[in-house]
Amino acid sequence: xxxxxxxxxxxxxxxxxxxxxxxxxxxxxxxxxxxxxxxxxxxxxxxxxxxxxxxxxxxxxxxxxxxxxxxxxxxxxxxxxxxxxxxxxxxxxxxxxxxxxxxxxxxxxxxxxxxxxxxxxxxxxxxxxxxxxxxxxxxxxxxxxxxxxxxxxxxxxxxxxxxxxxxxxxxxxxxxxxxxxxxxxxxxxxxxxxxxxxxxxxxxxxxxxxxxxxxxxxxxxxxxxxxxxxxxxxxxxxxxxxxxxxxxxxxxxxxxxxxxxxxxxxxxxxxxxxxxxxxxxxxxxxxxxxxxxxxxxxxxxxxxxxxxxxxxxxxxxxxxxxxxxxxxxx
Amino acid sequence: xxxxxxxxxxxxxxxxxxxxxxxxxxxxxxxxxxxxxxxxxxxxxxxxxxxxxxxxxxxxxxxxxxxxxxxxxxxxxxxxxxxx
Numbered sequence: 001x002x003x004x005x006x007x008x009x010x011x012x013x014x015x016x017x018x019x020x021x022x023x024x025x026x027x028x029x030x031x032x033x034x035x036x037x038x039x040x041x042x043x044x045x046x047x048x049x050x051x052x053x054x055x056x057x058x059x060x061x062x063x064x065x066x067x068x069x070x071x072x073x074x075x076x077x078x079x080x081x082x083x084x085x086x087x088x089x090x091x092x093x094x095x096x097x098x099x100x101x102x103x104x105x106x107x108x109x110x111x112x113x114x115x116x117x118x119x120x121x122x123x124x125x126x127x128x129x130x131x132x133x134x135x136x137x138x139x140x141x142x143x144x145x146x147x148x149x150x151x152x153x154x155x156x157x158x159x160x161x162x163x164x165x166x167x168x169x170x171x172x173x174x175x176x177x178x179x180x181x182x183x184x185x186x187x188x189x190x191x192x193x194x195x196x197x198x199x200x201x202x203x204x205x206x207x208x209x210x211x212x213x214x215x216x217x218x219x220x221x222x223x224x225x226x227x228x229x230x231x232x233x234x235x236x237x238x239x240x241x242x243x244x245x246x247x248x249x250x251x252x253x254x255x256x257x258x259x260x261x262x263x264x265x266x267x268x269x270x271x272x273x274x275x276x277x278x279x280x281x282x283x284x285x286x287x288x289x290x291x292x293x294x295x296x297x298x299x300x301x302x303x304x305x306x307x308x309x310x311x312x313x314x315x316x317x318x319x320x321x322x323x324x325x326x327x328x329x330x
Numbered sequence: 331x332x333x334x335x336x337x338x339x340x341x342x343x344x345x346x347x348x349x350x351x352x353x354x355x356x357x358x359x360x361x362x363x364x365x366x367x368x369x370x371x372x373x374x375x376x377x378x379x380x381x382x383x384x385x386x387x388x389x390x391x392x393x394x395x396x397x398x399x400x401x402x403x404x405x406x407x408x409x410x411x412x413x414x
Binding site: 082088090252253 | 346349350353358361365376379380384388389394398403406412
């Protein structure tokens with residue numbers, strides 16, 4: 001089968017699945033629509049948060065960023081996961097305890113003020129719009145590659161599909177759709193990572209592969225990568241932090257606080273039945289997110305090794321002098 | 331009731347403080363501030379500071395949330411504010 005046909009089939013089937021789920025789990029009541037009737041279990045909610053949270057940035061770009069930044073790329077990993085600790089302890093259980101559908105409602109009731117809830121609505125719109133601009137750009141890129149259209153058309157197609165399942169299913173439909181999405185997303189990420197890891201290090205677990213020796217050599221992957229990039233005149237992969245320590249510190253902090261405050265993630269904690277379930281959903285969410293986030297640095301370092309091995313075979317394979325007569329850039 | 335409410339809150343804050351200290355130490359501490367020092371120690375092929383920044387901090391975050399859930403459940407039961 002042609003590659004393009006296979007792509008259409010696989011992607012088409014996953015869209016059919018999402019829309020099918022939305023129709024099957026149609027929302028019947030207001031509570032269904034906004035909070036899935038408050039009946040989503042913590043594991044499933046965790047998975048839905050995972051799919052909700054890991055979107056264009058995590059799936060498409062993060063490994064590339066880390067690959068480029070080396071050690072400094074860890075600020076995305078720590079920042080985007082560390083926020084869940086804050087969320088799980090400081091926000092989620094209390095919002096759930098309050099028993100409303102949205103954060104502006106909470107703020108309005110808590111401070112006995114319509115003005116405060118209006119401010120919260122404006123903040124929510126600004127945060128969501130900013131966020132959605134990034135996401136939709138990613139959707140446009142993905143669809144334009146897949147359908148062979150311009151990225152603008154890609155955005156319309158993507159939005160159309162999301163619109164259909166969001167309007168039919170509300171939060172209830174979206175929850176089940178996202179569980180399905182998580183499964184698709186994590187397989188698409190992990191399976192190639194496993195094979196890359198086996199090829200480079202012989203270890204099928206990418207998280208362990210990153211700390212292993214290169215196949216057939218008595219040198220660890222990361223150490224080798226350090227040697228190669230420093231041979232080529234760049235900073236060591238395992239220590240380079242573009243911008244310095246202070247920059248990394250505040251960058252990580254801002255990502256953590258931002259993560260804890262994202263409206264579409266906070267929303268999800270209204271969908272669980274109890275406060276205890278809100279606490280465990282955050283834990284499950286981080287397990288499901290962590291699965292991808294701990295794989296990403298392995299993909300990053302291995303892709304970089306592979307790239308350098310391809311363009312400068314002598315350096316990586318034999319650690320020869322890259323400027324020697326027989327080494328070449330292909 | 332007033333006193334029990336206060337005690338419940340201070341037990342909660344005590345737990346939060348403990349967890350946030352660990353949270354800070356593994357990410358900002360081991361992953362960033364002390365990473366250059368820790369890098370001289372190796373964990374398999376990983377320099378330790380690099381491992382904390384790109385792997386370890388995340389594993390510990392997960393453990394922290396589940397620890398919080400367990401301890402908070404105990405505090406809830408102790409002060410009789412659990413739901414079921």
